[in-house]
Amino acid sequence: MTPGAPERAPRVLIVDDQTLIRTGFRLILTARGIEVVGEAADGAEAVAAARELHPDVVLMDIRMPTMDGLEATRRILERAGDCRVLMLTTFDLDRYVYRALSIGASGFLLKDVTPEHLAAAVRLVGTGDALLAPQITRRLVERYAADTGRTPESVPAELAALTPREREVLTLMGRGLSNTELAAELTLSEATVKSHVARIFAKLHLRDRAQAVVLAYETGLVRAGKR
Template sequence: MIRVLIADDEAMMRAGVRAILESDSGIEVVFEAADGREAVDGVQRHRPDVALLDIRMPRLDGLSAAEAIAATVPSTRVVILTTFGEDDYVERALGGGALGFLLKAADPRELIAGVHAVAAGGAYLSPAIARRVIAPYREGDRARGAGAREALSVLTDREREVLALLGAGASNAEIGEQLHLVEGTVKGYVSAILLKLGVRNRVEAAVVAHRGGLVPS
């Protein structure tokens, strides 16, 4: 069972998100918060698997709450669920430790898929956000592509295989299944990849994988 915390300052939105999530028998909403500070406190008390945060909330905005959760309860994986998909929000969210970024206007099935992906150790971006994140590399940003390929050169062949699957959105369990590795071994490879690439999380590693051509466009 995936335990989820919802944080949004609109009660109707919280109710709608809860209804969508609990239509999936594998998801349980354990706490609702009306602001960012309450969300951080709720995560510290309930230790959910996933915290689903809006951006614009009173007392503490969702991006600051995400950073606080990542720093104090790293076992809780943060997903931003918002109306606002501006690039600076996406960059700060992912840089602050969020592993997912979803838009409220998206299909409800994306919300469920995103929660499952992040809870399983993967990352998830709404397709509209993912296209914008990856677009510069598809549009011929050769300097960044060359830099990414140089960074990838420090990886072993097996690490490149792991990173290619990670960049395609696979969880640790799915990577292990495809490469015939136990999940603990995959976690070790992922940690080594993050260290060698000098990135902070799986999303940043996935971006490098796309830049360097490990993931087909």
Template sequence: MIRVLLVDDEALVREGLRMILEPAEGIEVVAEASDGSSAITAAVQHRPDVVLMDVRMAGMDGLTALKELRRSTYGPKVIMLTTFDLDDYVHTALRNGAAGFLLKDTSPRELADAVRTVADGSAMLTPKVTKRLIDAFAGLASEGASEARQRLSVLTDREGDVVRAVARGLSNAEIGRALVMGEGTVKAHVSRALAKLGLANRVQMALLVRDAGLT
């Protein structure tokens, strides 16, 4: 069972998140907190596996709390959740050790999937954020392009199609529609591609495609 701590300064938002996550298989909401400071206290007390935390909050904000949580001896994995997708938030969250960054327009199913993905040890960024992050490293004429292309050559044609779609920031559902395949098949292709490439998550995959100049 994945133990989750919800952190947001709006009680209605926390209640909405609880209503989404509690019925989800394998997920248990163990506590709530209304600011960064109380989140740190709750994390020590309840030992969650994943903290789902808002960026902007009164008192200690989410980014500061994230940094403190990751410094602690008990450091849960943290997903930052916000209505804003400003680049500074993304970069700071990743620098401070966030395992995921989602916008509040993420669908309920994607939210539950993100919690499972992060609990399993992988990173999870909402597709829109993934694309913007990749664009920040936009050196298409990379000296490592040849090496990156060689690494990608181990993929089948269909896996290559899926990997390039991931690099464009598409979700699994969007990839399925674009390539005319089921969402489960897309997930299987992504998993196989990650294993073949020796990568931990979709962000690393997308950056490899960018390095290869294939976006």
């Protein structure tokens, strides 16, 4: 991108079995300069549309006929690693949202989201970032992640590639700390923290912070109810 040039708005695919919701979201996004490249009424249509249209961001309803949003998300992300999926849900503590984060969704939005928040969320995720409120995500994971019985004293095989410092950073991420809070907790610069986070993502093949939180619980680095 040329320095000083405006950032390109993400291209969006809207997936929901309710026509009024799709229409409303399309109007909201296009009015704010975000291109909607297509719509789909179920998961199967979404997978086909994503393959044809190559959107940057998919707004994906979780519960739909024919193929639900979870299976559609899994298939889309398997084929298009650079595509981002934002889940649409009615409840922020939904077990389906937890499963969606586990398979690579970049965050979730409630269907009663404000127009401004919707547009901002799509733009944020379109840059490759994750959209999640750490406290909500942590409560979500605590509710639905299985207690593995593992303890931080025994390093899970999945985390063997990490250095002790990187495991410490991942643990704190799992507890909901932002990069700024991580820097303060570990007495590091934010740039150093960002480097640690980037290496963790690369080594563990994580898409974003949402998956990191899930993994921290599933490997026992963080236990439900523990801080």
